[in-house]
Amino acid sequence: MTRSRPSLFSLVMALPLLLWQLAFFAFPLLFLVAISFWTVRNFQMTPDLNFANWERILTRTTFWDAYARTAMLATASAALTSLIAFPAAYAISFKLSERAKQWLIFVLIIPFFTSYLVRIYALQVFLSDAGIVNAALGMVGLGPVGMLNTTFGTLVGMVTLCLPLVILLQVFSLNFVNRDLVEAAHNLRCGRLRTVLAVIVPSARVGLVIAALFAFILSFGDFVSPLYLGGGNPPTLSIMITDITKSGQQWPRAAVVALMMIGTLLSVAFAAIAYAYKERGK
């Protein structure tokens, strides 16, 4: 029905969510921008217009080191997860029966409802010097390999975090690839690998890029894996935030770091989406 003025009914339906998200989502994030200019006096945050926090953070090499490290880890995680996921996603989408597909998708949803923390703790047990993996290696006369408190450990944790999501997103986008195109390619005597690279990947490009983007965002913001599997040193940006917040009241400085993170993520997201939807020129 067409009404020119919003009815009471429509407002009752639409407003609660809007008001809640404005008050408790949009506003706190905007508040972060504001407090990045505030000062801490006597252990209390006081309103101010002060660039000191920004100056302090952005001139520190520790910040930029952490920034570089976080960016590197996130990129590595996104790339690694995408590469590991793809053959699995390809097989699920193209090689399995409907029933098997549905089962696997259900299986892949389960990790979302397990505690990431508990999984990382279990990984600690697996990867520690006297842990499960090293014990197994020891049985065949290898190792021990130091896996905790290394970049390797961090990446294992990040891939654990991202892999289910990336596989699901890739399967979802591969499902939409026109099977006729694949058959046509085979018909034109295009080998399997070449078909994959030349036909399937470009067709599913948007979904594959979005999956990698999600992996990047998740890994960029994660503090659990770098801290408990990577040793926490050198810190990532997320660890910096938790350190600053928990050890003192320097929330304005933490806000600066957080805003730099948001800025980076937005830029990466825009760039990724632009690339994904780029028209194939002729």
Next chain:
Amino acid sequence: MNMQTSIQTDAIVRLDGVAKRFGSFTAVERADFEIGRGEFLAIMGSSGCGKTTTLRMLAGLEDPSEGAIYLDGERVNGKPTWARDTPMVWQSLALFPFLSVQENVEFGLKMRGVGRAERRERARTWLDRMQILEFADRNIAQLSGGQRQRVALARALVTEPKILLLDEPLSALDAHLKVRMQAVLSNLQKELGITFVYVTHSMSEAFSMADRVVIMSRGRIEQIGTPREIYHAPRNRFVAEFLGSANIFSGKLVGKSGDRWQVETGHGRLAVAATHAPDKALGDTVTFTVGAENMHIATEADGLPGIRARVVGEEFVGASAIVFLETATGEELKVQKSHDELAGIDLHAGTPLILHWEPDSCHVLPGE
């Protein structure tokens, strides 16, 4: 702008200068007509002509951009659909999948506050009337298309409305079911004596069931009349072409002698009997039709005057056949005759024939 809240009229529905626009798109240009009590009115046209929009305005699902709608004498612009008594039978049927058949039928009564026992009784009476009582407790997914159709009807009629709106209710049915349901609807309407407003794109449905038909095209009402009136006296070229059974000619009026007109067309000077034609002056354009069954065929050998055309093909329609011909200028003509009448005439493709008719069987289109 008519701002009266009620008017004196015998009609149960009146549309007064009603128009409907969606942004820059005009769905209904201007609708002015009345619907009588107990009338079966069909609104017919192809997709996008505005028929469904008109129906939705009667139901209260859309508000007119201009003009007023009166239901039973009361002006109802802006009155929401739940406050009107204009139940609709939907094209998709829109039965509630989480309710049983009986609960579906009871819905309208429940919303009006009718008590449980009475609801049950009235619903079951209607289910019985539609011959689906045995399915009362089933889920609608278990019924066939035709049975669901009956549930939709029962649901709409159980509240005993004065008007029933129907939006292409038969379009999803098989051909044989369609014919059967047409009979059901016709009989039902006569039995109940209530007004049916029936929207369809099918001419055969409209013409076989309705008392009067409204033909619409691109938001405009082209003609309103009984099926016979429309068939024998189409108002303009659109309706004539829509009916599809007539041959249409156009030319300049060059001679008048009482009822006999002389029209100069591309086929020469033709004589037309203008008994019900509007007043035209010499030099005006005159468009007239000749029904396919009123055309006569002669061969060259007969030597009679008429229009020359070549046979293109033939189509069998029961006991008669339609012969399609094409003139030298590319115009398409139709002649419909019984097989007996056509016997003995060479109807091979390409055969040249002469077509003629009595001037009295012409019909001048008043709207051109």
Next chain:
Amino acid sequence: MTGNSNRLIDAALKLHIAACVVFIFAPILGSFVFSLNSDRFPSLPLGQFSTEWYRLIWEDPFVWAGFFNTVIVGLVVAVIATVLGFGGAYTDFRYKFLGKNVYLALALLPPTIPVVIMGLAMLAFLSRVSLSGSTISVIIAHGVMCSPFAMAIIRLRLSQMDPDLEAAAWNLGSNEWATLRHVIIPFARPAILAALFITMAVSFDEFAVAWFVSGLDETLPVKILGFLQGQVSPRINAIGSLAFLSSITLIILAQVLLRRASRGTS
């Protein structure tokens, strides 16, 4: 396609799927196994079967306090998020208006913001308005983070509805409120229930933002974080396994409900 079917490659690919599943589930299963293992630092060969860790958490008031907080928060958040999400889903389903894209962005973006940033923003803001450091703060934060899930689930179900169904109810004399009660909600019921379960499950496991804002009223995941930071304790495995079992039960229920809905009465 038979000419291109290479059995070896197919087998390798399926093996790869299995490897990925093993990789993903190893920590989960490992945690379960370790929880029943007597060793403090499990390794190969595994120690003896033991329910010691379960006994420890059963007797630990610290853990129980966390559990109660988590359950209370979960129940309240489930209701709030489902109600908010329903409103958003219906609004998206029925109305077109200026700024709808902004509305949808606000409603659906929270899961894309890294939890550390959300945690910090919530902490700063809520303490400024003196709402921080309690169960209420966690409820507020989780309300933001879980509504998108409820909204997506319910919106999906609404898109399965015959668009004329609502208008048919109006047409039969049911105004918008009555139609909501007698048509929309009954139709969306499976999705509403699924949303309740799933938002509860999401809230159960959310530790990061809760850690920032819960102050002394810590939820269970926050306590786990504490355990991780402090002394390494295999109690985590016991807690984790129990939490996993309860979350799994919730999603299986939700899945069953959603499947029954789309197969049966659509």
